[in-house]
Amino acid sequence: MNERYLKDKLLGKIRYPQNNTSKKILYIKLICSPIERGSIEELSWTEPFPKDYFLIKAKDIPGKNTIDFGDGSFPLLADEEVYYPYQPIALLVGPAPQVLKELEETVKLKINKKEILPEFNISEQEQCSYQREIRTSSSDGLENKSEIIWVEDYFEMEGQQHSSFPPAHSRCQNEGMVFNIHCITQWPWIIKKNVQQLLKLPKKMVKIRCYPCENHQESKIFHPVQTASFCALASFISKKNCLFQINPEDNYFYAPPKGKVGIYLKAACNHRGELLHLKLDFSLEGGAYPLWSKERVDRMCFFTSGVYHCRNLEIHGKMQRTTSMPTGLFPDGDLSSLLTSIELFSNIMAEECKMTPLEWKTVNLIKRGNGWFTGALLARNPSLDELIKAVVEPSDYQRKYSAYQYQNHLIKKDSSKKPQKSKGIALSLGCIANNFLTQQRDQSPATISMTLDQQGLSIELPAPPGHGQLYKIWSSMASEALSIDENNIRFDIYKSEENNPEGPSCFSRNVTIIHHQIKQCINQIAKKRFREPLPLFETRRFRRSRNWDDDNFKGHPYQHLSWGAAVVELELNHEDNSINIQQIYIVLESGKILLPSVASSVVNQAIGQSLQWIFKSTENYNPMGENTLPFNLQFLETSKEPKALDGLVQNILPAAIMQAIAQASCKNQHFLPVTPGNWERKK
């Protein structure tokens, strides 16, 4: 890493919305619903508020009281009814946070309880916000064949939650009724659109100043919109500058949690282990206001068979409304739960087919030329064989797997000889793609424009890139191709969002798409240079692939898929039920790695995130204590283009750890998080 850049970071030169606050700023405190569901009967206060203190209710909103994402929306402040615990109802605004706390106690809030929605349950049909059914073939012909092996199972995964900072604090500077909103976001356009609607303002009166959000797993789409809107509203009404700082004591979460996922799988294999038919029935928990239901359900449908080849599918997916906070969107959608379940299920299938997991996987791996059930062909070879080789050989997977199986066999034969410690090893595979599936206008495009004039080159981006170092890479790329000094290359993020709807077109911080667009623009400008007069202008607009029809689920939506494999070996101590991870091998094929140190740091974080997800209560597994976690990471660069990396580890590692626990404890794992109850031996 560039030393100066690192030094700047250490010295706190990277700014955030809450920095640079003037002493005259007003703070915001949320008044939230103390109960889960009910109708608001009264919101009043007994004594008049001191000067400069305000209470802002839904009724005070000049425009539309909605935060709208194109695919799902919710009210900024609850008006008549509350639908989930801690739903924001009003804003208390004033210059001293301590006084706000005191004032909160004088506010009288009366809510009449109402019946809550049914708990999350895969068989719940009524509370569906979206569902999709796909059937490419039926299993009727297979039902009565004796040589067919049928396997079925149910998995339930609780959602992950980002515990990372920085929280999406926001600040709004009111400059003569032009609202300058400072926030950490990658989707400035969504914020702009919502604030405009909320305050009924023309475009030019709302300006978004994005702060870098590197290193923190992205996908915090809805929090910044909400916090920025709180600030803008408070600033509009008070006519002052306002700051909203997220505070865990207000029960306003740092990052939205991911909801539960229930997955039922039923498969038919022949005696060679080939997957002939797969039935997937799943349900996602969407919270009180399901967001991106279509995107999330469709994404899961697309990856129904994981990294295995199967065209005979019956899929039924849906999203369920519950009485909880709207669930957030993670880089992988909800793929991590699905792929983890499929990997766990593949082990069970292998066992039923009397094969080792490696044999079963090898038979069924998706290969180049295989078709997706959507009719598209897999154009590039995913090199899954190579990935498997790269983890299986150094970890001595095959030998160890058989040895541990034999150990289990002996225990089964004579249960009095149960050792105090037992080991397990497991292999898992996974993939990830970025891009949104939707073809909605607001959500898919990303535009880059470039101008070369006497002053140099200026590059306009739709959003800040995933990492500050990318500016360096892009400017050296441009400087080399156009022979201009790097100091004469400027990046601008704010202008482009003035005009264009730039949505969350893809995950992985737009690197995959933006990098490619920048390259194309540079090449074009290089061609035109010296032939045409200055200024030269080039622009590239990314749109959803034409080969994809999301209504009929036909074609191929993803330009690039990234693949990965992991082997995990661990030891269970049956005395104190603790887990000791002994080795982790991870190999990822995520295209060209632009920034190796950033890539490995993303993987590092993802390992931490996965461990937190798997062992929610850290009593039996302490990631802090495991600071010598023995892990080996390798990137296989088989493509020249950068591909998605965020979220890939979460799609692979949990399955490997859970399968290893399953082997060590002789108990198949079906639930996440994993608690000692899932592996404990009966006394």
Next chain:
Amino acid sequence: MTIELFLNGEHKKLTAQADLALSQVLQLECRGVNPGCGKGYCGCCTVLLNGKLTYSCQIPFFSVKNQSIMTVEGIQTSNIFSDILKGMKRAKLDICDYCAPARTLSFYSLLKRADRPNNQEIQEVLSSIHCSCTHIPLLNQAIFYSLEEKYTRLHG
């Protein structure tokens, strides 16, 4: 109210509301204080108060009269800071920029007081910032390298 204190070695007079938290005042004064939760939970507002790691959001502004406060800006010219910088670079640590100043200060306090800290001391320093978005094992590695850098600087 106005109080006098020593901020990064300089004698200063700061004026603010008495009941504000120190972090709220410092975030206006210097770059290296990035309060996160304001509740003593995240550790992002860490400063050195009389040489001790302290969450500045937990300290009322009025109580620091005549005390010495050090933020990351105060250590930037020190040798230990350059040891830390080299150590982090060697560990290929892509540190999170939000808590980076707080982490640096915590490393500094460790390196300053100990040449060979034991595991418990290291754990204490690592866990003083409660966020997992920078991978703990890598931070640990960075501490080791920084200690090595310090050793080489002192003993050649």
